[in-house]
Amino acid sequence: MPTRRQCANAIRALSIDAIEQARSGHPGAPLGMADMAEALWRHGFKHNPTNPAWADRDRFVLSNGHGSMLLYALLHLTGYDLPMDEIRNFRQWGSKTPGHPESALTPGVEMTTGPLGQGISSAVGMALAERLLASRFNTAEHTVVDHHTYAFCGDGCLMEGVSHEACSLAGTWGLGKLIVFYDSNGISIDGKIDPWFSEDVGARYAAYGWQVIGPVDGHDSDALDRALREARADTARPSLIICTTHIGFASPKEDSAASHGAPLGESAAQATRAALGWQEEPFSIPADIYAAWDARPAGQKAEAAWNDVFAAYASANPELAAEFTRRMAGDLPEDWPQIARAALDDMVSRGESLATRVASQRVLDHLVAVLPEMLGGSADLSGSVGTLAKTSQQLDAQTFTGNYVSYGVREFGMGAIMNGLAAHGGFIPYAGTFMAFSDQAKNAVRLAAIMGIRVVWVLTHDSIGVGEDGPTHQPVEQLSALRMTPGLHLWRPCDSAECAAAWQSALECRSMPTCLSLSRQKLPFFSRDAAQLEGMARGGYVLRDCEGTPEIILLSTGSEVSLAVAAGEQLQAAGRRVRVVSMPCAEIFDAQDDAWKESVLPGAVRCRLAIEAASSDYWYKYVGLDGAVLGLKRFGESAPGGVVFERLGFTVEHVLEMAQALLKK
């Protein structure tokens, strides 16, 4: 029977081997955290390597994602489908062992990490998901949701503001089944951290309402066991276990930043093996160590036991069980097409002039009432952004009931928590803030896109139409910055009907996040025929047309579509053949077949004017060198929204002027 240190050393050896082979990677963290990993993963960590999708598994997030080899070694050793060849191919094209863990790629990786601070923050979301599902689905007789969320993090994660935001909420919510191991090694890339990280981390977490354990010696397995017991025993507070460790443990670069982000090099690697007493060939693990790590038998047994419980639960509560299964699978209910249709029909039949933030709220009234997986929220702007539906109930952190979270003024933390909720499963998180403040959350939005998870952002006050609040609150570049982010849809609906289409798309695109760009100000409703109603889902379609080939195409989105339509009518009245194209989601339009695109924007019609009260640059993609864009190349100003629109040229007159200039060319 190998010792615990020998088991930990298997992680160390694989990490060294893979990083040396790749000539690239971060050995310091896996060498330092291997004993912590052994203490957790071989002692009470609930998982089944043969089924990484088991609903009630413990979640594990490696927040300091550069230590990816620690996680790959754990997955390999415990029996996940990650064979040694993948370890050998660490950081190579097409491998399942990329430089930083990617949840979309590797079985057992719960969360894509790398940008520091977000992993631990998303772990908060996972722990919240667990509590909410437990309260919803467990019964007096049967417990089907009952697992921990664990995270490892380093000094860098705790410096990043996003972790402060999320961990403050975790304390407030009392997420007792969240346990964070803080790898406190006193080193970050610039060196010994004292000159830039001298705060009392334990006192800070205590101030958030966490149980703070330690510092304990992060290389002392017994101490780690005791700490873990203590952490699990407190079910009312999240726990931070401060583990004092040595980065680059046992290597010649121990306790030095030099071990952080570059291979040890052959001689240092040899010296480390010697210091560890590790005598195996590279990429070779003795059978007894494999056996000591193998978590498959215990995992299968644990899952089988849970399956028995779930079967009994299902027979006692067939509807609840079916609902649990549906939600964890991320499936929409069977009557989803009718739900979506009813929301759209309601919008169309009312035909109201509404701010799209209000129209979105009306759509949410339909959806939230029948989709319990929708978990809403806002970064302290609930009244402004329309995220509160009629059936929204505030989260109650005593009972863990409710379907709405006030996240406070924490856009980034909200984004990371939503990512955790979605990654956990069982929820479609959506939340709102002002479009200008999507900046603060941008990297969480991006991570959702990389992961391919369904998170919906409600981004209102989406132009200079915000008015009096001024340039700090008026987005300019944000809309197209989101459009240019891969794996993400940005919808900018022009009225309530397009709002319904946008929400339908957001919920149906289950492997990507969606951002909704919504107006503060009221917008007119546009009548549409059946084909146009269908066309909305194509991302771009002809909203108003002329007989024959158009002389000019006016292309617009959101609040500016009404300018295009009004100008188009005047031009038509003056005898011009004008087409107005509404382009609520350019990314979806781009994905249509050529026939559709040609039918909307005929290649032969080069006289094109794009109109959007945001950065102009993006729209040349559709209007080319012969067209023109009425957009912005400056920040907005503080004044009533109508005045700002007028002064910055967003008037029917100006559209006409630009269109006429184009027609004369």
Add this chain to the structure above:
Amino acid sequence: MPTRRQCANAIRALSIDAIEQARSGHPGAPLGMADMAEALWRHGFKHNPTNPAWADRDRFVLSNGHGSMLLYALLHLTGYDLPMDEIRNFRQWGSKTPGHPESALTPGVEMTTGPLGQGISSAVGMALAERLLASRFNTAEHTVVDHHTYAFCGDGCLMEGVSHEACSLAGTWGLGKLIVFYDSNGISIDGKIDPWFSEDVGARYAAYGWQVIGPVDGHDSDALDRALREARADTARPSLIICTTHIGFASPKEDSAASHGAPLGESAAQATRAALGWQEEPFSIPADIYAAWDARPAGQKAEAAWNDVFAAYASANPELAAEFTRRMAGDLPEDWPQIARAALDDMVSRGESLATRVASQRVLDHLVAVLPEMLGGSADLSGSVGTLAKTSQQLDAQTFTGNYVSYGVREFGMGAIMNGLAAHGGFIPYAGTFMAFSDQAKNAVRLAAIMGIRVVWVLTHDSIGVGEDGPTHQPVEQLSALRMTPGLHLWRPCDSAECAAAWQSALECRSMPTCLSLSRQKLPFFSRDAAQLEGMARGGYVLRDCEGTPEIILLSTGSEVSLAVAAGEQLQAAGRRVRVVSMPCAEIFDAQDDAWKESVLPGAVRCRLAIEAASSDYWYKYVGLDGAVLGLKRFGESAPGGVVFERLGFTVEHVLEMAQALLKK
């Protein structure tokens, strides 16, 4: 002599009047913080309203910028050039009283605020600037730098992660002359904050190493005086004064979120006036209250005394005094043209193939050595991003010497602190992180652009060329998102010569921030004639040309220019007339006259191929509907950088293929 409460009520009355008149604004905060403002601004706040540019004035930042009327009332009452007409025009087009304070617009406003958390974070930068300048310029005989930095902030500011990042650093640095008043009113927009903000703020700040004072009654002037004395007495630690206040004080909406973001309405406004015992007409302040507030006589006297000290200092230390004056004015030294030229000449004469992050570091070796105002730094990536010049010295927070700051893993906090350093004056802050993590700091970059301040971002690892670290670390959309941000230059140099041009532009554009987009990987050096060397400063220029009118233009930036040049050579060899345009700064190119633009990109040449290993969308602006873009519509992957480049199509062969397809059209 009016009472202190009456003086405070003048702020309240003006705030109510202006917000009612505008039918827009945030009365809750000014009503709640008026007594705090009176305690500070009438008791030891060092300023001269007749000269808002006095170098040694105390700085004041209203971090909860929605309370802008508090600040405008203070400026008006104490005698700044902000007449009552401006108060009447609150939030109107062209006024100096925009919805949120804008430093570029209003005398006495030190910092543009509104996005919560950034004001207090920038105050940290101001306080750091003061300490560094004091240590550099004060002598045993003469103290010319000695002022406080004050900030007001609310609950929202303390929820935002950026404030955690910056305040942790303020504690570590021991910025004893930073004093923050925390307007603790227990309300944010979603209501009573307990469900989302229950942490022990005082304990948290104590954990950062701050002096925490209070809670004190924020409406008790004597208690505020005592707290302020205590704060000023501790010169080794920043101070947080926790002030318990009532949002919407004295109004019918007191203690309710309803007072936060909308006018009180006429009847509530009347009721508030009555409760305050304020009987004046709207926009009318009794003479005795004006007299009690007037800070001009004392301010002029204080500045005159300082001027005497400075005169004596200047006569004893003429060089130091001239240097102080130059730095506070933001002027580059007289021999700047020679400095810039020497850096460029060095790059050109060496003609080395360097990663542009390394080339940038070489340029910095020239600049940092002779520009003591350059204050470098990095978000814990100093070795990677090349921000450490040969003469860089780490900040020593005991002596406040050094010209380089390790900010830790805190991109956003770093950005806000740099904004504070620049806004204070005396520094040109520059700092680095990976381009992908510019996301985290984006809103601070945007605020710098709105303010028009000179801050330089060194954003390296600027493409999928990053390689093994994978998609979380490989930017795609960030480059053009920054290009689309108004008031900002993004430079993406292709070699060391363009790096020198980029830095020259960054330092010479004194009213805007600049972002440098730099490669991780080595890039070849390109020879240039004198006209081409001049052309770099135009943002886009012809790097390689043909005889006669080109058949095709290859347009590129940064690391892809070498692909364009190599493909161009092969096409030329095959008898094609090819032009290669390097476009290191598209925003500067756009600002050139039509003749220059036509000379680089002749309107008649429509066969154009843009090449950038980043989001494609932006480049259609230059290639139009007839051209093509070799860019990205997906995230990158983890593999060696050369492999990722090749697999995603960034090869000479692929450029040739695309060019030939275009030529055949």
